[in-house]
Amino acid sequence: MEKMEHIIHEDQKNDRIDKAISSINEEWSRSQVQQWIKEGHVLVNGLKVKTNYKCSVNDQVEIIIPEPEELDVVAEEMNLDIYFEDSDVLVVNKPKGMVVHPAPGHSSGTLVNGLMAHCTDLSGINGVLRPGIVHRIDKDTSGLLMVAKSDLAHESLVNQLVAKTVTRKYKAIVHGHIPHDYGTIDAPLGRDTRDRQSMTVVDNGKHAVTHFHVIERFKDFTYVECQLETGRTHQIRVHMKYIGFPLVGDPKYGPRKTLDINGQALHAGLLGFNHPRTNEYLEFEAPLPAEFEELLLNLRNNH
16 A cells, blocks of 8 residues: 655645545545545545544645556447557547447446457557557547557557647537637647546646638537547537537536436547657548437537
8 A cells, every 4th residue: 555645735725635635636536535534545644534524734644545446447348439440550430439448347338348358359459458558538528549469569559649649520519609610729638626537727737739621600609620639538518618619418527407318428539640660641430320310410400
């Protein structure tokens, strides 16, 4: 187990202890920290506390970080929509509603479970929970993902993502009537201090850039294509909300009154990258899911 010490400063005075600790490291979720507190892994001034303990200035906090849960990720037969595959890389069209990789409490039914049944030679760089995974899309976002089958491919694809040479274009339907045809959103993203499960625009966040252009306008909605220059968590969803045009159906960043489509109207439709071994540029395009097409048809009919 790893130990960490933290002193409560003036800006954390009267904060709940679970909030104060989860703000130390963006990888620690509030629910995870609450579990540590309940299990006695957090001491304040040498004593165990409850999750609603209110912090005082100069409180000495000791955090005993438990060993990560070892998960046995089981291969599961799935009907995966494979667009390309060779000995180095695989491109798959992920359906809406599927989680990309397992996590504690959610160890089955993920894309990784299906990939492990489909092929045994996934890159091991990201460990047992995320073999072959070099980038992700959200559970309720559909579309294309590249998966590394060798360590050489993994390093190459990650380097291409860092160098911003991977082409990633998404189709989305947003609330509101975007008046201009083209736009670029350049706004840094970080964890929302009020909700550690959400991202928001913050001054000290990570650099994030999204380009968009309007495909079609309806009475109260706009159909757009967004191209990622960077790939931050929830980037398109947060950026479109930031400029006043949140995604239709988005349960986290959209308005309460929205179209009922069980999650955001967002599809990763185009993916392009250089092959890790041959350096040949490969580009793939996945059609809109039927539910997305039906939503567009309804908007056109109502319009």
